[in-house]
Each structure stands twice: as structure tokens, then as C-alpha cells.
Amino acid sequence: METIGFIGTGxxxxxxxxxxxxxxxxxxxxxxxxxxxxxxEALGAELVDSPAATAVRGGIVLTLVSDDKAVESIADNDFIQAxxxxxxxxxxSTISPDTSRALAAHHQKQGVTYVAAPVFARPEAAAAKAGNAVVSGPGAAKERVKPLLEAGFAKNVFDLGEDxxxxxxxxxxGNFMIAGAIEMMAEAFTLAEKNGVDPKVAYEMLTTTLFAAPIFRSYGxxxxxRNFADSPAFGxxxxxxxxxxxxxxxxxxxxPMPLAQLVQSRLMTVVARNEKDTDWVALATGAREDAGLKG
Amino acid sequence: METIGFIGTGxxxxxxxxxxxxxxxxxxxxxxxxxxxxxxEALGAELVDSPAATAVRGGIVLTLVSDDKAVESIADNDFIQAxxxxxxxxxxSTISPDTSRALAAHHQKQGVTYVAAPVFARPEAAAAKAGNAVVSGPGAAKERVKPLLEAGFAKNVFDLGEDxxxxxxxxxxGNFMIAGAIEMMAEAFTLAEKNGVDPKVAYEMLTTTLFAAPIFRSYGxxxxxRNFADSPAFGxxxxxxxxxxxxxxxxxxxxPMPLAQLVQSRLMTVVARNEKDTDWVALATGAREDAGLKG
Structure with a gap:
């Protein structure tokens, strides 16, 4: 099997x-x-000392890092030439669509193909290969990459075209909708609790019927x-x-996206309180604390 | 089988x-x-001329009307005595929890039991008995009522206790969360469309994986x-x-429920435009029109 490069082991x-x-x-x-x-390394990986050193000429390197700047700094001339x-x-990585487009154009100039394939999976889902991949870029490259995504984390691979x-x-x-679902449940469960209804009963009823989807079950x-600080999977x-x-x-x-602004504001509060390492589900504390509930 | 009264045939x-x-x-x-x-009548129902005339002494009457006032005006002394x-x-009906509590106390004075059992179902789901019922009130009355809810519309009956x-x-x-889901998809699909992604592809990916729930499939x-005016099931x-x-x-x-305020505001706009008879899913036009999209 061909040697694969991988950058970013969070x-x-x-x-x-x-x-x-x-x-x-x-x-x-x-x-x-x-x-x-x-x-x-114990599992057989070869650790190398630079992004360029992960690459085999004409091969495939996957990068999974925290933001646009991190991807841009990896994809320097040494890396692309390698x-x-x-x-x-x-x-x-989850990065800006415009950054992906700019990177793709930059790679192409040197005969290298850039494929965007952001990961839909929390770590435990990735481990179980129960995640989802969405992939875009040139067709032939996507075909070559698909088996790797399936071997690495994805139950399903969705083709989003060439752009x-x-x-x-x-x-x-997708991430916006997850955050929106968290805010929605936070407001709903708070209203339940403040009106004499056990939020667990509301959760059970709603997430086994109308909202019987993985996101509502797990994030709900x-x-x-409310154990946001214990082993946060996504800070x-x-x-x-x-x-x-x-x-x-x-x-x-x-x-204009008013719901996106609301959840961004909730997350800003979590980070402003220096809880940046707690799980992002902590955005749910906003609705609860606004209503005077504690603990 | 015992004769049942029913008020409100919307x-x-x-x-x-x-x-x-x-x-x-x-x-x-x-x-x-x-x-x-x-x-x-053609199916065998007996049509009567007043709310009280639906009642059999010691029997059961179900009411399904548009708002708190309508229920209050039905449940007058004639009706309760009958x-x-x-x-x-x-x-x-979907009414205020406080109205239910006041009605329950009022009925109880005259030896009549009030049970709240609001319907979770659009008409086609009710017809297929695929709806959900949530029921609260005194235990013995709920037991007597449950078979009727199952015969009438409910696949599942959830007991919410005595209050x-x-x-x-x-x-x-539940209705708040449905409205929230509509707003969420409206913002998401608008962002997709304005950034070169077919909203149908986003819908298919998201509602077959993370958001694979009835609400997201059907309302999505x-x-x-965007056929909100054709046979609206819920105005x-x-x-x-x-x-x-x-x-x-x-x-x-x-x-405080900022997301609830947002969806209320979206619905106010729909009604203010004199589209009160279009389906409530029309609240999704808000995000779309705010972004300059038409048709």
C-alpha cells in the first residue's frame, strides 16, 4: 500500500x-x-521533522490542523515541491472556503492537486469509522482519496463537486446547525425546568420522536x-x-444569519470566561444562566 | 363502545x-x-348544535380548537354540567400551561376531570396514526383516555405526570424546536445557495446523517x-x-429565549404581510429574503 503523509495529530x-x-x-x-x-510511533507510524518530510513524490498528504493560518503555513513551497x-x-481541516480556493490555485501552479475533505466526526466517531466526509476538488484526485477517507474515519463520503x-x-x-441545535435544546430544557417539567423527560420524548437524530441524542x-470540562472532545x-x-x-x-450570530455570541462568552478548553457544548450554559439557573 | 364527544373539526x-x-x-x-x-356525518358521526350536546353524562369529550379563548368559551357551565x-x-389544543391549570381547577369543582393531551402531528400524520401525544392530569383519567388517543392519532403516548x-x-x-429547526435550515440553505453549493445537496447530506430526524427530513x-401557500396544513x-x-x-x-424571539419575529412578518393562511414553514422566507434572494 502507498505511503501516506499526515500532519496534525490532535x-x-x-x-x-x-x-x-x-x-x-x-x-x-x-x-x-x-x-x-x-x-x-508505537503503532508503526514514522515520525518526521517537517511538513515536507511527510510527502512522497506524487503521493498523498492529509492535513488536519486548527485553522486557516496553520494550513497556509504548512503548505509552503517546500511542502508543495516535495x-x-x-x-x-x-x-x-475546517477552514474558510476562500482559503481552500486560494490554496487550490496555488497548488495547481506546481502540478499538485488540492482536495478539501473536512471531517464530520467527534474523536470517538472517527475511531469507529462512523464519521462523514464531504469532499470537493478535481474528480480523479477525489477518486484516489476516497478509500483513505473511508479507511480513516468516514462511513459516508459525499461528493460536493469540483469547486x-x-x-x-x-x-x-453543518457545524452551524449543530451549534444551533445546542442553543435550541438549551433554551427548551431551561423553559421545561422553570415550568415544572423534568428536562430529561422532554429530552426523551423529543429525541425519540420528532428529533430522533444523532445530533440531538448525543449533544442533548x-x-x-453539563460535564463540559471533562475530557472535552471539541474545545x-x-x-x-x-x-x-x-x-x-x-x-x-x-x-444575514441571526441564529449564527447568537451562537457565536454564546461561544464568545464561554471563551471570555477563560473556559476555552471546555467542550463547545458549554455554549448551552448561556440560556441556563440567563434564566438564573446555576450548577 | 362508549360514545365520544368531539369539538373542533379543523x-x-x-x-x-x-x-x-x-x-x-x-x-x-x-x-x-x-x-x-x-x-x-357521511362517515357516521352525529352532528350536534352546541358544545354541551356532545357530552354523555360521565363520558369523555375531546376538544381541539385554535386557542385559549376558544377552549375557555367551550368549557362553560352548561358543558361541564353535561x-x-x-x-x-x-x-x-395547544394552549397556555396556565390556562390548562385554571381549567383543571374549574372542572374539578364540579366533579369533572380535565386532561391535557396536546397533539404532535400534522394532519397526514394524524390520519396515519403516526402522531405523538403528551398527556398530563390525574392518573385514572389518563388511563381511560389513552386508548382514544391511540385510536385517534397517536403512535406514542408520553405521560407527563399529574400537573x-x-x-x-x-x-x-416541541413547537419552538420545530420553528427553530426551520430557521436553522433557512439560514443554512441560504448560506449554501449564496456560496455556490446546491441547497438540495446540503439537505441530502445533513438529513441523512447528523440530522436524520423526521422534522429535518419533512420540514427541510x-x-x-417553498410551496407554502399550497394546502397549508398549519397556518x-x-x-x-x-x-x-x-x-x-x-x-x-x-x-430569556432569544431563538424563540427570532422565530416569533419571523412569523410576525409572515402574518403582517397578510400571508396568515400560508403554512408556518413560510417563516423560512425571512433568512432568504434578508439575503436578497427571491422566488
């Missing part, structure tokens, strides 16, 4: 690389903080339990970054 | 009475506009198709009334 990168190794792919791994990638003609850079920004647009929309349980600072990208994309396209 | 009352008749219950029907109940000791008034207002609280929460399709004026009840309940319990 909460989500670790299970994905683990799955690729289990599937039999040799993987060259780079992480800015080398120690975080150490567990992967990938070389026929090489593919698969960007798994490299499209997959990022859909990823932002977190909203009820509030990252959630805020994503909502900033939603609003940036909305602003550039002249799309 | 979009939802018609299929419910039809189901009760099919199940073999003799049904006495009253509707303010008698002609609307006429199709039920039901008499051991009688049960099952209130299927008659509880079922109404949950019903308001309506948001995409915008009724939707606005429900969101007013949500905010009234929120205000009385000091529960």
Missing part, C-alpha cells in the same frame, strides 16, 4: 492515523508538538449532564473559530 | 374523528362552522420547495400564536 488526528495504520497504510506523521504524535507533480494535498471551497461551505453549515445528553475556542468562519463566509456573501 | 380534527369512527366509536361532533363537520360527575374533558400544565409546556417546547423538504397565524404562548410562558417564568 484529538481527531490521532484516531484517524491509528485507523490508517490498522488498515495497513505506512504513515509518515508530522506534528508541531512532537510528543503528541508519540503514541502513533509532493510534486501528481501529488495530492487533502485538507481535512474546492464547496466542501468547506457544507462543513461550516451533554446539555443535560470552545475551536467552536468559536468555526462560528467566526460561518459569519465571515456569511458576511462576504451578504447573508 | 385540519387536525377531521382525520382524528375519522379514525375514531373507523375504530368503532360513536362520535357526537360539534363545530362552530357546521359545514366543516359535514364530511364526518359531562357531570366522572366525566373527562380531554384538551387536545395538567406539563403536557402543554412540552408541546410548546418544504423549506427547499402561519397558528404558528405565531404558538410562539406567542412560548414567549408568554418564558416571560412568566423569567426565561
Amino acid at each position: 484529538h481527531l488526528g490521532l484516531p484517524i492515523v491509528t485507523n490508517l495504520l490498522k488498515a495497513g497504510y505506512p504513515v509518515k506523521v508530522y506534528n508541531r508538538t512532537r510528543e503528541k504524535a508519540a503514541p502513533l 509532493l510534486g507533480h501528481g501529488g495530492i494535498h487533502v485538507s481535512l 474546492p471551497g464547496s466542501a468547506n461551505v457544507l462543513k461550516l453549515i 445528553a451533554m446539555v443535560l449532564e 470552545a475556542a475551536l467552536g468559536l473559530k468555526d462560528m467566526n468562519l460561518v459569519l465571515q463566509t456569511a458576511t462576504r456573501s451578504h447573508t | 385540519h387536525l380534527g377531521l382525520p382524528i374523528v375519522t379514525n375514531l369512527l373507523k375504530a368503532g366509536y360513536p362520535v357526537k361532533v360539534y363545530n362552530r362552522t357546521r359545514e366543516k363537520a359535514a364530511p364526518l 359531562l357531570g360527575h366522572g366525566g373527562i374533558h380531554v384538551s387536545l 395538567p400544565g406539563s403536557a402543554n409546556v412540552l408541546k410548546l417546547i 423538504a418544504m423549506v427547499l420547495e 402561519a397565524a397558528l404558528g405565531l400564536k404558538d410562539m406567542n404562548l412560548v414567549l408568554q410562558t418564558a416571560t412568566r417564568s423569567h426565561t
Whole structure:
């Protein structure tokens, strides 16, 4: 099997690389903080010292980092030249559609293909290969990349066409809707509690009938339990970054999104209170605290 | 089988009475506009001339009308006395929890039990007995009423306890969450369209994975198709009334709900434009028109 490069071994990168190794792919791994990638060495990954060193000429490198700047700084000339003609850079990060488009044009000049394939999965779902991938970019490159996404984290792969920004647009929309669902349940459960109805009963009724979807079941349980600081899988600072990208994309396209503004504001409060490392589901505390409920 | 009274044969009352008749219950029907109940006569219902005339002493009458005032005006002394000791008034309408509590106390003085059992179902779901019921009130009365709810519209019956207002609280929460889901999809699909992503592709991806719930599938399709005026199943004026009840309940319990305020405002615009008879899903036009999209 061909050697794969992987850059960024955070909460989500670790299970994905683990799955690729289990599937039999040799993987060259780079992480800015080398120690975080150490567990992967024991599983057979080769740790390297620079982004460019993950690349095999004409091969595939996947990147999964925290923001636009991190992807841009990885994809420098050394990196692109190391990938070389026929090489593919698969960007798994949640970044701006415009950044994806600019990166794609920049890669193309040197014969390298850029594919956007942002990850829909929390770490445990990625580990179980129960996540979802949305992918956009040139057709042939997507075909080559698809088995890797399936081996790494994805139960389903959705093709969003040739425009490299499209997959990022859909990823932002998905995260916006998750945040909206959290706010919705936070307001709903607070109204229940303040009017003598056990929020757990409301949760059970609604998430087994009208709202019987994974997002409402899993995030609803977190909203009820309020253990946001225990092993956060997706921190509030990252959630805020994503909502900033939603609003940036909305602003550039002249799309007023009042619900997106509301959830961004909730997340800003969580981060402003220096709880940036708590799970982003903590945005649900806003509605609760606004209503005078504590603990 | 015992004779049942039924008051209010609107979009939802018609299929419910039809189901009760099919199940073999003799049904006495009253509707303010008698002609609307006429199709039920052909199916075997007895049409009567007053709310009190639907009641059999010690029997059960179900009411399904548009608002608090309508229920209050039905449940006058004639009506309660006609039901008499051991009688049960099952209130299927979406009304204020406080109105339910006041009605329950008033009925109890004359030996009549009031049970709140608001309907979660659009007309086609009620017809297919695929709806959901939430029920609150005294235990023995709820046991007697449950088979009727199942025969009439409900796949599931959820017991919310003794407080008659509880079922109404949950019903308001459910409708708030449906409205929130519509706003969420409206903003999301608008962002997609304005950024080169086909909203249908976003809908398919999201509602078959993270948001694979009946509400997102069915209402999402309506948001995409934008045929709000064709055979509205639940008019915008009724939707606005429900969101007013949500905010009234929120205000009385000091529960700030910014998302509820947003969807109420969207519905106010629909009604202000004299589109009160279009389906309440038309609240989705707000995000779209705010972004300059037409048609």
C-alpha cells in the first residue's frame, strides 16, 4: 500500500492515523508538538521533522490542523515541491472556503492537486469509522482519496463537486446547525425546568420522536449532564473559530444569519470566561444562566 | 363502545374523528362552522348544535380548537354540567400551561376531570396514526383516555405526570424546536445557495446523517420547495400564536429565549404581510429574503 503523509495529530488526528495504520497504510506523521504524535510511533507510524518530510513524490498528504493560518503555513513551497507533480494535498481541516480556493490555485501552479475533505466526526466517531466526509476538488484526485477517507474515519463520503471551497461551505453549515441545535435544546430544557417539567423527560420524548437524530441524542445528553470540562472532545475556542468562519463566509456573501450570530455570541462568552478548553457544548450554559439557573 | 364527544373539526380534527369512527366509536361532533363537520356525518358521526350536546353524562369529550379563548368559551357551565360527575374533558389544543391549570381547577369543582393531551402531528400524520401525544392530569383519567388517543392519532403516548400544565409546556417546547429547526435550515440553505453549493445537496447530506430526524427530513423538504401557500396544513397565524404562548410562558417564568424571539419575529412578518393562511414553514422566507434572494 502507498505511503501516506499526515500532519496534525490532535484529538481527531490521532484516531484517524491509528485507523490508517490498522488498515495497513505506512504513515509518515508530522506534528508541531512532537510528543503528541508519540503514541502513533508505537503503532508503526514514522515520525518526521517537517511538513515536507511527510510527502512522497506524487503521493498523498492529509492535513488536519486548527485553522486557516496553520494550513497556509504548512503548505509552503517546500511542502508543495516535495509532493510534486501528481501529488495530492487533502485538507481535512475546517477552514474558510476562500482559503481552500486560494490554496487550490496555488497548488495547481506546481502540478499538485488540492482536495478539501473536512471531517464530520467527534474523536470517538472517527475511531469507529462512523464519521462523514464531504469532499470537493478535481474528480480523479477525489477518486484516489476516497478509500483513505473511508479507511480513516468516514462511513459516508459525499461528493460536493469540483469547486474546492464547496466542501468547506457544507462543513461550516453543518457545524452551524449543530451549534444551533445546542442553543435550541438549551433554551427548551431551561423553559421545561422553570415550568415544572423534568428536562430529561422532554429530552426523551423529543429525541425519540420528532428529533430522533444523532445530533440531538448525543449533544442533548451533554446539555443535560453539563460535564463540559471533562475530557472535552471539541474545545470552545475551536467552536468559536468555526462560528467566526460561518459569519465571515456569511458576511462576504451578504447573508444575514441571526441564529449564527447568537451562537457565536454564546461561544464568545464561554471563551471570555477563560473556559476555552471546555467542550463547545458549554455554549448551552448561556440560556441556563440567563434564566438564573446555576450548577 | 362508549360514545365520544368531539369539538373542533379543523385540519387536525377531521382525520382524528375519522379514525375514531373507523375504530368503532360513536362520535357526537360539534363545530362552530357546521359545514366543516359535514364530511364526518357521511362517515357516521352525529352532528350536534352546541358544545354541551356532545357530552354523555360521565363520558369523555375531546376538544381541539385554535386557542385559549376558544377552549375557555367551550368549557362553560352548561358543558361541564353535561359531562357531570366522572366525566373527562380531554384538551387536545395547544394552549397556555396556565390556562390548562385554571381549567383543571374549574372542572374539578364540579366533579369533572380535565386532561391535557396536546397533539404532535400534522394532519397526514394524524390520519396515519403516526402522531405523538403528551398527556398530563390525574392518573385514572389518563388511563381511560389513552386508548382514544391511540385510536385517534397517536403512535406514542408520553405521560407527563399529574400537573395538567406539563403536557402543554412540552408541546410548546416541541413547537419552538420545530420553528427553530426551520430557521436553522433557512439560514443554512441560504448560506449554501449564496456560496455556490446546491441547497438540495446540503439537505441530502445533513438529513441523512447528523440530522436524520423526521422534522429535518419533512420540514427541510418544504423549506427547499417553498410551496407554502399550497394546502397549508398549519397556518402561519397558528404558528405565531404558538410562539406567542412560548414567549408568554418564558416571560412568566423569567426565561430569556432569544431563538424563540427570532422565530416569533419571523412569523410576525409572515402574518403582517397578510400571508396568515400560508403554512408556518413560510417563516423560512425571512433568512432568504434578508439575503436578497427571491422566488
